Amino acid sequence: MNGAELGRNSDELRDEVDADRFELVRDGEVAAWMKYKHLKPNRYVLLHTEVDQAQRGHGVGRVVVEAVLDEIRSRQGTVTAICPYVADYLAGTDQYRDLIDPSHPGYPNRAAAEGGDGTIPT
Structure with missing residues (x-):
């Protein structure tokens, strides 16, 4: 992914497939990461987002979420939001609504995700 599309010119999004x-x-340095599960045919279940302690409060969470969503869009994939941060982000914007898997959208917002039982909702 081109760093100019991200928060800073030095930003790079890497897909560590072996680590999901x-x-x-x-x-x-790894400033943030997002754990996912890639399901067939091309659905990404976004499970958890983490920002390095030193990077918190600088908008890095938003940058990683947008970069991941842009990458999934470029792969013509869909998303299921399990991560509370991602669910909250998606609830507040229409920019990525087309990526939400219609059959398996995940949680509609942060409160629902935080109250979830850890299973992937349908």
């Missing part, structure tokens, strides 16, 4: 996570690399 996307990583936002900023200035050579």
Whole structure:
């Protein structure tokens, strides 16, 4: 992914397929990551987002979520939001509504995701 599309020119999104996570690399260090499960035919269940302690409060969470959603769009995939942060982000924008899997949307917002039992809702 081109760093100019991300928060800073030094930002890079990496898909660590073996670890089932996307990583936002900023200035050579992992600033944030998002755990996912890739299901067939091309659905990404977004499970958890984590921002490095030193990067918190600088908008890195939003940057990694947008970068991941843009990447999934480029792969013509859909998303199921399990992560409370992702669910809350999607609830507040129409920009990525087309990516939400109609059969398996996940949680509609942060409160629902935080109250979930850990199973993937249909």
